[in-house]
Amino acid sequence: MSIAVVVIIAIALGFDFFNGFHDAANSIATVVSTRVLSPRQAVAWAAFFNFAAFVIFGTAVAATIAKDVVRPEIFSNGVIFAGLMGAIVWDVITWFFGLPTSSSHALVGAMSGAAVASAGWGALIATGFQKIAVFIVLSPIIGLLLAFTLMVIVYWTFHRWKKVDKLNRGFRKMQLVSAAAFSLGHGANDAQKTMGVILALLITNGIVGKDAGVPLWVVLSAHSAIGLGTLFGGWRIVHTMGSKITKLQPVGGMCAETAAAITLFFTAHAGIPVSTTHTITGAIVGVGTTQRLAAVRWGVAGRVVWAWVLTIPAAFVISYFLYLPVKALT
Amino acid sequence: MRIGRRSLFFLATALVCLFMIPPTPAEFRWVNLVMAALASLWAVLLRIEDVASRRSGSQDPPPTA
Numbered sequence: 001m002s003i004a005v006v007v008i009i010a011i012a013l014g015f016d017f018f019n020g021f022h023d024a025a026n027s028i029a030t031v032v033s034t035r036v037l038s039p040r041q042a043v044a045w046a047a048f049f050n051f052a053a054f055v056i057f058g059t060a061v062a063a064t065i066a067k068d069v070v071r072p073e074i075f076s077n078g079v080i081f082a083g084l085m086g087a088i089v090w091d092v093i094t095w096f097f098g099l100p101t102s103s104s105h106a107l108v109g110a111m112s113g114a115a116v117a118s119a120g121w122g123a124l125i126a127t128g129f130q131k132i133a134v135f136i137v138l139s140p141i142i143g144l145l146l147a148f149t150l151m152v153i154v155y156w157t158f159h160r161w162k163k164v165d166k167l168n169r170g171f172r173k174m175q176l177v178s179a180a181a182f183s184l185g186h187g188a189n190d191a192q193k194t195m196g197v198i199l200a201l202l203i204t205n206g207i208v209g210k211d212a213g214v215p216l217w218v219v220l221s222a223h224s225a226i227g228l229g230t231l232f233g234g235w236r237i238v239h240t241m242g243s244k245i246t247k248l249q250p251v252g253g254m255c256a257e258t259a260a261a262i263t264l265f266f267t268a269h270a271g272i273p274v275s276t277t278h279t280i281t282g283a284i285v286g287v288g289t290t291q292r293l294a295a296v297r298w299g300v301a302g303r304v305v306w307a308w309v310l311t312i313p314a315a316f317v318i319s320y321f322l323y324l325p326v327k328a329l330t
Numbered sequence: 331m332r333i334g335r336r337s338l339f340f341l342a343t344a345l346v347c348l349f350m351i352p353p354t355p356a357e358f359r360w361v362n363l364v365m366a367a368l369a370s371l372w373a374v375l376l377r378i379e380d381v382a383s384r385r386s387g388s389q390d391p392p393p394t395a
Binding site for chain 1: 336339343346347350353354355358361362365368369372
């Protein structure tokens with residue numbers, strides 16, 4: 001394995017770490033805002049389940065990133081390096097401004113930008129891109145509808161319950177389970193994107209065959225990196241997700257996380273790279289909608305949507321220009 | 331007859347799911363259909379709730395001073 005490959009793998013794992021730092025805050029935002037766990041406990045809880053996800057889920061999302069977005073023959077060390085750096089730059093910019101954007105879409109946009117700079121528009125695979133683009137819209141909608149449905153079912157089931165305190169305690173305990181499920185989904189979805197990048201790098205350098213699966217050491221290191229990133233947490237984003245979109249009670253937090261976890265389990269199984277940020281935001285809006293539309297702070301939700309819309313093109317442009325000096329040097 | 335905001339919201343959500351069918355890969359179109367059906371169901375149920383609560387409101391005795 002050459003030094004260049006080792007350095008790019010280190011950058012990929014760094015991206016995964018930062019992904020945990022940036023996105024994984026979503027996993028714990030609702031448990032923290034409903035005060036079920038202290039921030040420190042919540043971070044440790046989420047990090048553990050981020051890591052544990054490798055036991056349960058396959059690597060379908062990794063395969064999509066490695067083989068279905070950019071033509072595998074276009075990948076080179078330079079393209080992967082510029083793509084990773086573009087995604088990291090965009091993540092740092094959005095983290096600085098406290099915007100909960102998607103690291104996943106930043107990665108897809110950035111890899112595409114570097115690939116197009118290298119080989120033109122023909123470098124992209126339309127069907128893979130189409131699948132990702134469609135689920136940018138669908139994943140928050142699925143989260144929203146499932147969360148709304150769950151909330152209504154819970155209200156219908158428990159509305160005659162007299163012991164409200166006991167009920168709330170029950171929901172707080174159940175929120176631990178739902179937060180764990182969401183963290184599993186997050187680990188499965190987001191860690192796999194880095195695995196996909198490393199797999200593409202290993203294939204490009206002839207370290208593994210074209211049809212090879214993701215080596216176990218890649219799986220373990222990607223999950224470790226995202227788990228550690230979560231451990232260090234991104235509190236600016238926790239604040240936006242947990243309290244600014246709508247005010248959450250334990251029951252709402254539990255329904256939002258469960259709905260988002262179901263969505264992420266499905267997409268991880270189907271090999272669709274979606275944003276955990278999009279999904280949990282949709283689910284939180286769904287919970288807020290059971291009260292009334294005014295319970296959702298649409299201004300904040302709108303700001304989040306704008307950040308989503310910008311992510312793929314912005315990461316694309318950044319990595320396109322980052323690839324140009326790399327191309328001149330190689 | 332005025333339609334409640336939440337009914338309209340879910341109706342719009344159902345329409346978005348349906349509009350997304352053509353670009354959705356064939357193996358995932360069932361997701362759009364299921365979500366459109368769920369959103370439509372909620373739009374109808376919320377509309378019924380609006381009508382029912384308005385009727386029960388109109389049958390209430392007028393407030394006394």
